[in-house]
Amino acid sequence: MNVNFSADELAFQEEVRTFFREKYPGDLRRKRDHGIELSREDTIRWQKILSEQGWAAVNWPVEYGGTGWSAIQKYIFANEIAEANAPDMVPFGVKMVAPVVYTFGDEAQKSRFLPDILQSNAWWCQGYSEPGSGSDLASLKTRADRDDDHYVVNGTKTWTTLAHLADWIFCLVRTSSDVARRQEGISFLLIDMSTPGVTVKPIITIEGDREVNEVHFDNVRVPIDNLVGEEGKGWTYGKVLLEHERTNLAGVARSKYRMRRLKQKISQPLHGAVPLLNDRIFSRKVAATEIELKALEYTDLRTLAAVAVGKAPGPESSILKIRGTEVQQAIDALFLEAAGYYALPYLPAQYDEDFPVEERLGSVAETKASLQYFNNRKASIYGGSNEIQKNIVAKHVLGL
Amino acid sequence: MDFSISEEQSMLADSVARFIDNDYDFETRQKIAASELGYSKELWQTCAELGWSAVLFDEEDGGLGGGPIELMLMMEQFGRGLVVEPFLANLVLAGGVLRRTASGGQKEQWLTGLIEGNLQAALAFAEPQSRFNVADIATTAVPDGDEFVLNGEKTFVLNGGSADLLIIPARTAGDQSDHDGITLFALPAASDGVSRRGYKSVDGLQAAEITLKEVRVNADSVLGDAGQGLPVLQSVIDEATLAVCAEAVGIMRTMHEKTVEYSKIRMQFGVPIGSFQALQHRMVDTLIACEQTQSLLLWATMLTAADDKGAAQAISALKYQIGTAGLLVAREAVQIHGGMGMTWELDIAHYFKRMTAIELLFGNADHHLDRYVALSN
Numbered sequence: 152m153n154v155n156f157s158a159d160e161l162a163f164q165e166e167v168r169t170f171f172r173e174k175y176p177g178d179l180r181r182k183r184d185h186g187i188e189l190s191r192e193d194t195i196r197w198q199k200i201l202s203e204q205g206w207a208a209v210n211w212p213v214e215y216g217g218t219g220w221s222a223i224q225k226y227i228f229a230n231e232i233a234e235a236n237a238p239d240m241v242p243f244g245v246k247m248v249a250p251v252v253y254t255f256g257d258e259a260q261k262s263r264f265l266p267d268i269l270q271s272n273a274w275w276c277q278g279y280s281e282p283g284s285g286s287d288l289a290s291l292k293t294r295a296d297r298d299d300d301h302y303v304v305n306g307t308k309t310w311t312t313l314a315h316l317a318d319w320i321f322c323l324v325r326t327s328s329d330v331a332r333r334q335e336g337i338s339f340l341l342i343d344m345s346t347p348g349v350t351v352k353p354i355i356t357i358e359g360d361r362e363v364n365e366v367h368f369d370n371v372r373v374p375i376d377n378l379v380g381e382e383g384k385g386w387t388y389g390k391v392l393l394e395h396e397r398t399n400l401a402g403v404a405r406s407k408y409r410m411r412r413l414k415q416k417i418s419q420p421l422h423g424a425v426p427l428l429n430d431r432i433f434s435r436k437v438a439a440t441e442i443e444l445k446a447l448e449y450t451d452l453r454t455l456a457a458v459a460v461g462k463a464p465g466p467e468s469s470i471l472k473i474r475g476t477e478v479q480q481a482i483d484a485l486f487l488e489a490a491g492y493y494a495l496p497y498l499p500a501q502y503d504e505d506f507p508v509e510e511r512l513g514s515v516a517e518t519k520a521s522l523q524y525f526n527n528r529k530a531s532i533y534g535g536s537n538e539i540q541k542n543i544v545a546k547h548v549l550g551l
Numbered sequence: 552m553d554f555s556i557s558e559e560q561s562m563l564a565d566s567v568a569r570f571i572d573n574d575y576d577f578e579t580r581q582k583i584a585a586s587e588l589g590y591s592k593e594l595w596q597t598c599a600e601l602g603w604s605a606v607l608f609d610e611e612d613g614g615l616g617g618g619p620i621e622l623m624l625m626m627e628q629f630g631r632g633l634v635v636e637p638f639l640a641n642l643v644l645a646g647g648v649l650r651r652t653a654s655g656g657q658k659e660q661w662l663t664g665l666i667e668g669n670l671q672a673a674l675a676f677a678e679p680q681s682r683f684n685v686a687d688i689a690t691t692a693v694p695d696g697d698e699f700v701l702n703g704e705k706t707f708v709l710n711g712g713s714a715d716l717l718i719i720p721a722r723t724a725g726d727q728s729d730h731d732g733i734t735l736f737a738l739p740a741a742s743d744g745v746s747r748r749g750y751k752s753v754d755g756l757q758a759a760e761i762t763l764k765e766v767r768v769n770a771d772s773v774l775g776d777a778g779q780g781l782p783v784l785q786s787v788i789d790e791a792t793l794a795v796c797a798e799a800v801g802i803m804r805t806m807h808e809k810t811v812e813y814s815k816i817r818m819q820f821g822v823p824i825g826s827f828q829a830l831q832h833r834m835v836d837t838l839i840a841c842e843q844t845q846s847l848l849l850w851a852t853m854l855t856a857a858d859d860k861g862a863a864q865a866i867s868a869l870k871y872q873i874g875t876a877g878l879l880v881a882r883e884a885v886q887i888h889g890g891m892g893m894t895w896e897l898d899i900a901h902y903f904k905r906m907t908a909i910e911l912l913f914g915n916a917d918h919h920l921d922r923y924v925a926l927s928n
Contacts, residue, residue, distance in 0.1 A: 438924045547748045
């Protein structure tokens, strides 16, 4: 056992740091630091830089363009991308649909879809939830009826993050109702968003932003070539995807970065006040969250180490999802509390690109604290709510 | 960065695990705990023969050169077996002081016996007024020729009733909570003026209240530098804290697993109680508590092994976690076992009591959260 990085690991860390210092565009960093959302073009520009470096698909097998990094290298990369305040890859392509395609897809699908995901030529979104199917995902009703060499898709998907920016959607659809178990008869289908009959309607969420959408399918004709794997086996594929997704959802490195920023903030006499760090009750709350985060970091590392010796991320990844999102929300609450009255003005326009930063009321950490706090209530709901995660752990880990 | 353990470390953990499985079932443990001595001389000798008493000491002193990682691996198993043998008192606390301070002659006098298992020792780290502040020492040592005269009271001295050797922190200078002026003495327990009141503790271990009245001790009994005992004491207490936390992780795991198993066989309303979602989610919470605590244990142990400057803070983080997540696991285990969890007959109750004792030992969760904050500023 050794807690310190080896010489090789230190060299790798330096390489990654140098990359972020030299290749992460200053205008994007400025936007991120000032709380301005990146546009689709910004995001793609950055993802292509990562792709050129060969670092877009950290977890993929090397043969498809992955990095082949060790668990510790992945950990170092995650820390450095967070420390640079650079955005992660949009997950739906590279982290979610791609593992399903390279694990269960045929050769034609691999060569058709993987390079475009790797090079950010195609933007993906996820079609799982439906208005009537949230936690009970297997009750989904979107139908795909076979018509010669096409499926005809009808139904509605919802909570579809960034669907308004996406080129493609991967969907769980019902291809057969004549089944013994509801989990059977579900298929994994890839749908071009520009196909006639696909409409996207915005959903404005609690903080006032458009992040998610409803996606309607009205007699959408999808070639049967876009079916991944076997018809009726989509549930199994979808579960693999969700296990990958859950480990991604822990967000440890981002939480570490935010925790450091919080501690910087509260060590200063903001607006002439006594630094909040001197408040025993508040500093104990910060400490308790920091300890939980440290535990999570090592739980994540232990999971990564297990994956490195060939174990797939199993139901244990649910633990990371539960605790990771709880810690994120605890940090959100600390920022909110630290901001005091400055968390309350609702001024979304001052985070528009053309709003002069010097005319803003409060700092990003203050006036965006409430919006972040509101928005991130989603974390314990998405990716399978934390209660569903507990059901999964109870069944598959504890054997109950 | 590497989480794997060496082959030797793995063999050590296996050998302790086998001992727990084969020679230390709950019934045996209960008999030993209830005996007058409170530990088994025979098993203590076995510990020495298997080399466990030697693990933490340097090879040149007759030890095996192990450190925090070996300590963690052993203590987790001791936790699982709810071991009452005085490993902590002898080898981590008293042995820890000797390891850090003893001169050649003192090692010859005390260390060999400790490693061979024929000397019992104790470190008197607490006083009636001190609570969790190890610097709060009212016991005085006044020089008189080539002797010191000790006066004071020591409380909850683990293994104090059985010990042949007492290690006494006493004040040779300064005020009651000053960091300077604390001196450590190696005092034969049979010395004139030492009176001991031994008792069992709620968790089945044994301890003593010790009163020192005009106790005369030779100047060559001073361990380390006179007046500079606090850093040694703090370092030993930190290592002991790490040790009981590792023990607690072994206990938490065991309580969690036993609870899950029990919930599968305990039938109510015609079904196993483990089929109720209200209980399932709580057992998932205890699993998460176990995993998170195991992670902090790993972190704190690795930092301690690397002699990292953040080690003390990490140990406080871990002890806080034991006092929160650890106690959650313990309480839930009793609750889900229902009435059976309340019985003296079932091991769950005794694991619960040990967890309760560990929470109060070397500072509770509140104390360690404050210390964590203080060490981060």
